[in-house]
Amino acid sequence: MSEKLLEIKNLKLFFNKGKKNEVRAVNDISFDIFKGETLGLVGESGCGKSTTGRTIIRLYNATDGEVLYKGENVHDSKSKSKTLEFNRTMQMIFQDPYASLNPRMKVNDIIAEGIDLHGLAKTKEERSKMVFDLLETVGLNRDHAGRYPHEFSGGQRQRIGIARALAVDPEFIIADEPISALDVSIQAQVVNLLKKLQREKGLTFLFIAHDLSMVKYISDRIGVMYYGKLVELTTSDELYRNPLHPYTKSLLSSIPFPDPEHERNRVRISYDPADHNYGENDEVKMREVTPGHYVLCSEKEFKEMADHSSTIKNV
Amino acid sequence: MESILQVKNLNISFNTYAGEVKAIRGVDFDLKKGETLAIVGESGSGKSVTTKSIMQLLPKSNSEIKQGSEILFDGKNLVDLSDKEMEKVRGKDISMIFQDPMTSLNPTMKIGKQIAEPLIKHQKFSKKQAMDRALELLKLVGLPQPETRIHQYPHQFSGGQRQRIVIAVALACNPKVLIADEPTTALDVTIQAQILDLMKNLQKKIDTSIIFITHDLGVVANVADRVAVMYGGKIVEVGTVDEIFYNPQHPYTWGLISSMPSIDADDDELFVIPGSPPDLLNPPKGDAFALRNRYAMAIDLEEEPPMFKVSDTHYAATWLLHPDAPKVEPPEAVKRRQHKFTGGNHTEGEVFQ
Ligand SMILES: Nc1ncnc2c1ncn2[C@@H]1O[C@H](COP(=O)(O)OP(=O)(O)OP(=O)(O)O)[C@@H](O)[C@H]1O
Ligand SMILES: Nc1ncnc2c1ncn2[C@@H]1O[C@H](COP(=O)(O)OP(=O)(O)OP(=O)(O)O)[C@@H](O)[C@H]1O
Ligand SMILES: [Mg+2]
Ligand SMILES: [Mg+2]
Numbered sequence: 001m002s003e004k005l006l007e008i009k010n011l012k013l014f015f016n017k018g019k020k021n022e023v024r025a026v027n028d029i030s031f032d033i034f035k036g037e038t039l040g041l042v043g044e045s046g047c048g049k050s051t052t053g054r055t056i057i058r059l060y061n062a063t064d065g066e067v068l069y070k071g072e073n074v075h076d077s078k079s080k081s082k083t084l085e086f087n088r089t090m091q092m093i094f095q096d097p098y099a100s101l102n103p104r105m106k107v108n109d110i111i112a113e114g115i116d117l118h119g120l121a122k123t124k125e126e127r128s129k130m131v132f133d134l135l136e137t138v139g140l141n142r143d144h145a146g147r148y149p150h151e152f153s154g155g156q157r158q159r160i161g162i163a164r165a166l167a168v169d170p171e172f173i174i175a176d177e178p179i180s181a182l183d184v185s186i187q188a189q190v191v192n193l194l195k196k197l198q199r200e201k202g203l204t205f206l207f208i209a210h211d212l213s214m215v216k217y218i219s220d221r222i223g224v225m226y227y228g229k230l231v232e233l234t235t236s237d238e239l240y241r242n243p244l245h246p247y248t249k250s251l252l253s254s255i256p257f258p259d260p261e262h263e264r265n266r267v268r269i270s271y272d273p274a275d276h277n278y279g280e281n282d283e284v285k286m287r288e289v290t291p292g293h294y295v296l297c298s299e300k301e302f303k304e305m306a307d308h309s310s311t312i313k314n315v
Numbered sequence: 316m317e318s319i320l321q322v323k324n325l326n327i328s329f330n331t332y333a334g335e336v337k338a339i340r341g342v343d344f345d346l347k348k349g350e351t352l353a354i355v356g357e358s359g360s361g362k363s364v365t366t367k368s369i370m371q372l373l374p375k376s377n378s379e380i381k382q383g384s385e386i387l388f389d390g391k392n393l394v395d396l397s398d399k400e401m402e403k404v405r406g407k408d409i410s411m412i413f414q415d416p417m418t419s420l421n422p423t424m425k426i427g428k429q430i431a432e433p434l435i436k437h438q439k440f441s442k443k444q445a446m447d448r449a450l451e452l453l454k455l456v457g458l459p460q461p462e463t464r465i466h467q468y469p470h471q472f473s474g475g476q477r478q479r480i481v482i483a484v485a486l487a488c489n490p491k492v493l494i495a496d497e498p499t500t501a502l503d504v505t506i507q508a509q510i511l512d513l514m515k516n517l518q519k520k521i522d523t524s525i526i527f528i529t530h531d532l533g534v535v536a537n538v539a540d541r542v543a544v545m546y547g548g549k550i551v552e553v554g555t556v557d558e559i560f561y562n563p564q565h566p567y568t569w570g571l572i573s574s575m576p577s578i579d580a581d582d583d584e585l586f587v588i589p590g591s592p593p594d595l596l597n598p599p600k601g602d603a604f605a606l607r608n609r610y611a612m613a614i615d616l617e618e619e620p621p622m623f624k625v626s627d628t629h630y631a632a633t634w635l636l637h638p639d640a641p642k643v644e645p646p647e648a649v650k651r652r653q654h655k656f657t658g659g660n661h662t663e664g665e666v667f668q
């Protein structure tokens with residue numbers, strides 16, 4: 001197994017903690033991200049994926065738990081230069097390309113913001129060249145550099161956000177639905193690009209998305225979240241071949257297929273958390289059902305899943 | 316079937332510092348009563364601009380709907396309506412779910428009030444009735460704890476939750492035409508499925524016609540009766556959902572279908588349509604897709620292809636459908652689908668203008 005780049009340990013993030021309107025957006029989750037891998041994160045809308053990403057990158061202070069990056073706790077206070085370096089190595093591509101681009105800045109300045117902040121270009125010419133190269137990398141062209149965000153379509157803006165994140169040569173990128181606003185050919189282009197960057201520079205990704213066929217394609221492992229909890233974590237092949245948590249099953253049964261006939265005959269499995277029927281003494285926690293395949297379950301469910309998985313293996 | 320909305324010869328330009336961006340270049344389509352028409356196509360091809368023009372919501376400062384453009388609804392050309400007349404249409408008859416939920420919600424207003432307001436204004440609801448209806452709609456779109464969350468502000472919700480609030484706003488007035496610009500892109504597949512069912516039920520109940528813009532061809536296969544494919548400010552192919560998925564004719568549509576990963580995809584690179592989108596400041600002569608099209612012929616660089624008729628419901632703008640064009644093999648991803656096609660092709664090469 002390759003080395004751990006990030007360790008997320010018992011992470012919690014509660015909004016409005018202790019108040020009547022408390023939201024337990026992230027409620028005690030633990031997982032590792034290995035160097036050079038793409039970890040996909042999927043789950044119900046509002047289950048806490050973006051909040052997890054934002055807490056890892058320190059846009060929020062964790063309510064509890066810790067995030068270790070190369071063994072160092074990211075939430076500890078650090079020297080100024082260390083903070084700056086840290087900000088460079090970890091980048092986030094935001095879910096909402098509209099809200100995350102300053103409408104009063106031209107595209108070249110948006111993309112070059114990080115280049116300037118970290119002094120990555122020595123001359124003006126070098127800065128322009130870097131911006132042009134980045135624009136091309138994400139499938140835009142140099143003519144776009146002098147324009148403002150509102151002059152772009154949704155998908156074009158999303159690519160500006162991607163170029164901005166790539167500009168500072170990061171090691172770890174949290175990509176929060178980086179491709180859902182793009183047409184399928186450009187999605188393919190961006191995904192090929194992310195994979196290429198990963199191969200060439202050993203980049204590590206946390207890839208948050210709803211399009212499960214793309215998540216499966218790009219991810220080495222996938223984590224499934226439901227209501228602030230991680231409910232299943234395993235390799236992407238295993239997740240699709242042998243989903244064990246009932247929420248994962250429901251999710252997989254809802255993927256729309258680009259085939260009208262298939263859609264007319266689709267059968268969905270629904271998920272009701274009450275069906276677990278957990279008793280008071282049931283300890284519900286992440287358990288390793290088969291090597292590397294973790295599921296949130298009770299001891300009883302664990303035994304059933306383990307039996308089930310062994311029959312699958314034997315087929 | 317009766318048409319509820321007709322778009323004819325729509326041409327729209329933006330004036331930018333660099334010159335005139337010809338974003339929409341002759342778009343024609345009909346929306347039939349009770350149908351769902353999906354619009355798919357390249358990012359930047361004009362899907363949002365087309366539908367915003369129906370709502371007359373393009374920025375006044377730099378956009379221009381060209382002379383001769385018609386958007387016919389209820390016997391009126393919407394292009395000619397005054398702001399005041401248009402506001403009535405927007406509040407009641409045609410509503411839109413925007414691509415960017417945050418810009419269509421007022422950040423300083425509680426969400427319940429945002430849903431209730433148009434009801435009070437256009438439907439003469441009392442305040443109490445409107446708030447009850449707002450709560451009902453929030454339940455309908457599957458927002459958890461609607462009773463408490465109705466009193467919260469947009470920033471307190473996740474991306475997908477905001478999108479559901481926007482959907483609730485759009486459905487509030489039971490519109491005749493619902494324009495949905497990527498309404499489910501921010502949603503997980505289970506909630507997406509719920510929202511799609513919700514829209515279908517609404518359609519059955521009140522015969523709403525829906526224009527559904529999305530990049531997700533799985534969603535298109537699920538919701539659409541017909542599909543229009545846009546490229547470079549034009550509709551390049553239109554047909555029933557089966558015709559577009561099982562018997563596509565335009566090389567751009569072939570490219571789209573080839574770019575999707577299949578759920579059992581292996582580790583190969585994904586197919587990407589080569590080249591970059593046409594420059595709408597100087598739209599190319601001939602077929603705007605020619606330079607990216609490996610099936611292009613000499614004529615593609617000279618002359619724009621007309622819409623050729625494939626069947627009574629299926630049209631495509633590609634010279635490949637001309638009777639003199641050589642027969643070509645579509646890409647593998649398309650060939651794999653063709654056996655599912657049960658419809659027929661029209662006498663080939665008939666020009667439809
Ligand atoms: N600033 C905030 N104040 C209060 N609650 C919040 C805030 N931001 C997010 N939440 C809540 O926290 C929960 C998790 O939100 P988050 O944005 O992480 O979800 P998500 O999994 O990214 O969803 P989506 O797929 O819809 O983007 C949601 O219930 C959301 O309403
Ligand atoms: N306000 C504006 N000023 C200048 N150009 C604009 C403006 N709005 C849109 N455009 C241009 O018009 C073209 C069509 O944009 P539109 O938003 O309709 O694309 P789209 O098909 O909806 O793309 P996406 O799938 O990315 O949302 C694009 O080239 C865009 O850059
Ligand atoms: Mg999110
Ligand atoms: Mg758009």
